[in-house]
Structure formats: C-alpha cells, structure tokens
Amino acid sequence: MSDTLDHTLYFTQVRLVTGADGRACWEEAQIPLDQGKPQARLSALMASGGFQLRESPVGFRSDFHCTGEPQWLFVIGGAMEIGLQDGSTRVFLPGDHFYSADVLPAGATFDAKVHGHCSRQLGQVPLRTLFVRA
Template sequence: MEHYTITVLYTGADGRAGFRAERVPLAEGSPQAMLSKLHASGGYQFRRSPVGFRSAPHCTPTPQFVFILGGEMEIGLPDGSSRVFRAGQHFYSADVLPAGATFDAAVHGHWSAQRGDAPLETLFVRAEKPAP
C-alpha cells in the first residue's frame, strides 16, 4: 500500500520532545490521485512572525499541523537539537505537556524561531483528534 510520510514533533514516554516519521496510508482515491482517509480538523490560523522572532520554550497546547508558507522556521528541543522547516514543508506538532506534569523548559516542549531574511508565515490546522 502506498503511503505519505509526515514529520511528527511528539512527547515521549519520558516527557521529552522529539521528532519521528510516521506513515499515513493512502488507501482511498484512484491510482492517479491516491488519498488518505479524511481527518477532522478544528479550525485554522495564519501567523506572520517578523525577522528575529524566537518564542519562549513551550509545549503545543493543541495538536496541530504546521505548514510553512513563507520564510523558514527552526524548532529547537531541550536536548539542544533542532530542525529547520522551509516554505512548502510541514510537520505535525503534538508535543503536549504530559498529564500531571509541571512544565520544565529543561525537559518539556520546544521553542520556535524565524530564520533567514524573510518573515515567517505559517498556517496552523488544529486536529480534533490525534493524526494518523
């Protein structure tokens, strides 16, 4: 079966954020236009962040797809690793604070930052339930 691979920013069993690849089956449609199942969404928001923007460390409040429409976005993790996403790329942000945990920036979540010479433009699509 054909599939589409998405990058997922997630919270592991140890409460730490990480990245992983997940496969989404493309079991619907036709050979010319293979589709995944239809996933429900809870709305969307556009955001523009100026050159120099960097957020404080945080967890994703509600799982959502993040589509980079313009510019570049860097996502940094407490372990010092980071990934840069460019216009045309996306990821599924699901690094929520574990139940019962108190936020600790040395352990939980991520930060995001604009990179390059252009403002960062993003589209957030909220998920009503966890993707794939």
C-alpha cells in the same frame, strides 16, 4: 482500498511528540494513501478543528513551550527552526510540514529545562505558517 489501486502509497507524517521521559522528540508515522485513483491518491478524510494563519517577523523567536493542542503546522513562506531540549534543531522551509503534538504530560508542571520545544524565524523573510487543529 479501491480495486483501481494496485498497491498502497504512504504520506510520511513528521511528528513532534512528547516522549516517555517527558521531553519533546521527533518521530515519523505513515498515513496510507489508499483512496482516490492512481493519478491522485488520497488519505482518508481527517477531522479538523479549524485553522489559523500566522506571520512572524524577521527576528522572531520563542522560549521553550509545549503545544497546547495537537495541530499540523505548514510553512508557507520563510524558514522556521525548531529546537529541542537535547540541543538538536530542525529547519522547515516553504512546503514543509510537521504535526505538533508535544503536549505537557498529564499531571506535570511545565519545566522550561525539560518540556517542549523552541522556535525561531530564520533569514530575511518573515515566517508565514498555517496551523490546522487536529
């Protein structure tokens, strides 16, 4: 930590992960913003494996699936709903993000009634997202 920073701030990382029971669930982690200057606090530099942009048309929806490889997802435009096996949903709007890491457990065969999440576009504006591979 730089001596110009008198206390550490954190960025809350919303994470979609695979729980011990093999089901997707939400959790939060704190990323320290312990670098930079008081006017612009930064996290440590994180590696990435590239990025992709996606546009999903009005009416888009996916079946239950697991994340292939962990990645950040940032909503650039429109609205996105993520559904979990327990019936809960969470909506993400422009500027919102989450870290998608609900991968299929090692040795498991995908079961659409147990694993993963589903997603859909909401409203009358196409969904635009940015995926950044971890």
